Amino acid sequence: MRTNNLKRIRNVAMFFVVAAVWIFYFFPIYWMLTSSFKTRVDTFAIPPKWVFWPTLQFYLSSFTNPKFLKVIQNSLIITGTTVFLSLVLGAWAAYAFARFRFKGSLTLSFSLIVARMMPPIVFIVPLYLLFNMLKLRNTHIGLILIFTVFNLPFTVWMLKSFFEEVPIELEEAAWIDGASRLQALGRVILPLIAPGLAATAVFAALLAWNEFLFALLLGGPDTTTLPVFLSGFLGERDVEWGDIMATATVAVLPPTLLVMLVQQNLIKGLTLGAVKG
Amino acid sequence: MTTGEQHASLEQERITQGQQGQIRTAGGEKGNRLLGLPLHYLLIAPTFLIVFGLLVYPLGYAIVLSTSNKILTGSVPFKWVGLDNYLDLLALESEMWTSVGVTLRFALVGVLLEFIIGLSLALLLNREFRGRTWLRVGLLVPLMVPPLASGLIWRIIYDDEFGVFPHLIRTVGANPPIFLGDPDWALYAVVATEVWRSSPFMVLVLLAALQAQPVETIEAAEVDGASGWQVFRLITLPFITPVIIVALLFRTVDALRTFDLIFLLTAGGPGTTTEVISMFIYRWGFRHFKLGFTSAASILLMIATLIICIFYLRMLVVRQAEVQLTQE
Numbered sequence: 001m002r003t004n005n006l007k008r009i010r011n012v013a014m015f016f017v018v019a020a021v022w023i024f025y026f027f028p029i030y031w032m033l034t035s036s037f038k039t040r041v042d043t044f045a046i047p048p049k050w051v052f053w054p055t056l057q058f059y060l061s062s063f064t065n066p067k068f069l070k071v072i073q074n075s076l077i078i079t080g081t082t083v084f085l086s087l088v089l090g091a092w093a094a095y096a097f098a099r100f101r102f103k104g105s106l107t108l109s110f111s112l113i114v115a116r117m118m119p120p121i122v123f124i125v126p127l128y129l130l131f132n133m134l135k136l137r138n139t140h141i142g143l144i145l146i147f148t149v150f151n152l153p154f155t156v157w158m159l160k161s162f163f164e165e166v167p168i169e170l171e172e173a174a175w176i177d178g179a180s181r182l183q184a185l186g187r188v189i190l191p192l193i194a195p196g197l198a199a200t201a202v203f204a205a206l207l208a209w210n211e212f213l214f215a216l217l218l219g220g221p222d223t224t225t226l227p228v229f230l231s232g233f234l235g236e237r238d239v240e241w242g243d244i245m246a247t248a249t250v251a252v253l254p255p256t257l258l259v260m261l262v263q264q265n266l267i268k269g270l271t272l273g274a275v276k277g
Numbered sequence: 278m279t280t281g282e283q284h285a286s287l288e289q290e291r292i293t294q295g296q297q298g299q300i301r302t303a304g305g306e307k308g309n310r311l312l313g314l315p316l317h318y319l320l321i322a323p324t325f326l327i328v329f330g331l332l333v334y335p336l337g338y339a340i341v342l343s344t345s346n347k348i349l350t351g352s353v354p355f356k357w358v359g360l361d362n363y364l365d366l367l368a369l370e371s372e373m374w375t376s377v378g379v380t381l382r383f384a385l386v387g388v389l390l391e392f393i394i395g396l397s398l399a400l401l402l403n404r405e406f407r408g409r410t411w412l413r414v415g416l417l418v419p420l421m422v423p424p425l426a427s428g429l430i431w432r433i434i435y436d437d438e439f440g441v442f443p444h445l446i447r448t449v450g451a452n453p454p455i456f457l458g459d460p461d462w463a464l465y466a467v468v469a470t471e472v473w474r475s476s477p478f479m480v481l482v483l484l485a486a487l488q489a490q491p492v493e494t495i496e497a498a499e500v501d502g503a504s505g506w507q508v509f510r511l512i513t514l515p516f517i518t519p520v521i522i523v524a525l526l527f528r529t530v531d532a533l534r535t536f537d538l539i540f541l542l543t544a545g546g547p548g549t550t551t552e553v554i555s556m557f558i559y560r561w562g563f564r565h566f567k568l569g570f571t572s573a574a575s576i577l578l579m580i581a582t583l584i585i586c587i588f589y590l591r592m593l594v595v596r597q598a599e600v601q602l603t604q605e
Contacts, residue, residue: 025418028434119533119579125558181309213537256421
């Protein structure tokens, strides 16, 4: 009888703890979503409204606004190209680090980790001057290059950890059958680590999609990405929160859904392959 | 060479390399070269070319700039000033120290809270209960919110007129501060936002470490009569320590680079009470356009980050040496 009571108390306590965790992590998301469906009057209502008549006006106005569509297009082009480049270059380097031991290989691979640890703001002044000189400011290619450079340490280390999991015997078998090293890489190894490639791509996409500092300072009116567009709302005299929250929802949803798809390799993605999950 | 011979030579090569304790790179020497150049150098060349061009070279440029008085626009004639920028920055009355203080408070309080919340929730999620999987997946959502958007979300939550958080405080009868406008509160309001967004990282990484723990050791300890706390302190904690160090390293360097969140939430204000070092560099570089001075600050930030990385990595190395000793 007593143990039963104890168990019940424990269950109730557990329920409250879990509920508190849900509220802490989800309330802000819930508030973002609902605010994007609230009319201006409802947003500014005091006290805040919990029940309201939803409106789609902000999504409709966003998706019919050519400026917003251009921003989405910029974000997609820049993210897509960045992911492609950092995956291809990253896979080459990762394969070299995983399968060859050569002079300086350790130093070089660890220098990439150091690059990942550096605060991006350290590079902003020289890059700003460099980009001005090379006429790379306010160009897609400029942002793509800089996002790729900041993605590469991550993709190299992540892919390296996947390559190292493939037994070398599989590769040897392909060589014996007459494949060259690169053929074996393309036809045997890469298909084997496809899930790892997908996870790496998703995380690389996330970084490019969310990047703000360089997009703000090295980009310009022709390259406005979603985060820069979002930050621009606050400069306006009349802050339209419905618009902001609708845009924020559009910015947050695609990456979240993508990450849900590659959950298996999530922990590796969060730690450059340092921790297996 | 017949296939058999080739295979034998592959074996041979693998064995010799295994003896040297190297990565097994077996393979025909022929396949390791392309156009007469070693394949591995060709494979890493593109990566390091653009890393060199866009990171190393600019860094060198920043070092050179940091010894000048370069200003982006303005009438001050260019001249070399030696280490003056550094001396100005490091002088006792320099504004930089305020920023360093803010950054350290932001990073220490934030990472500590994230660690405490992260470890508790990871231990919770390591147990069986209804809805566990859902909670684990759900934790991904705040983690995926870009810092910028999380800044916007929390701004409407904190808003002193129509924000829901001050409203809730008012309904219980208290008088809420103006969270983002009060010098005593602003930094902690920002930290709360950061903890909300980043603690799931700690939870998920530490949970992965907990789940990698072999069940047998715990069961054996329980059979021997160890209490729950003893099992945690003597078996679980040492096992997950390396992962804890890695997680703390990542969160610390990320906290040191925080920019988006503060740019959106407070822009460093009120006054300079939330001006972290990134905001300080941004202000001097892109509001006052003092590029030489800003470069010097960037170099100092780089050195500080390096020191912190080395500190954590040494902890990791020491830790691994200890494990090896106990195993022997």
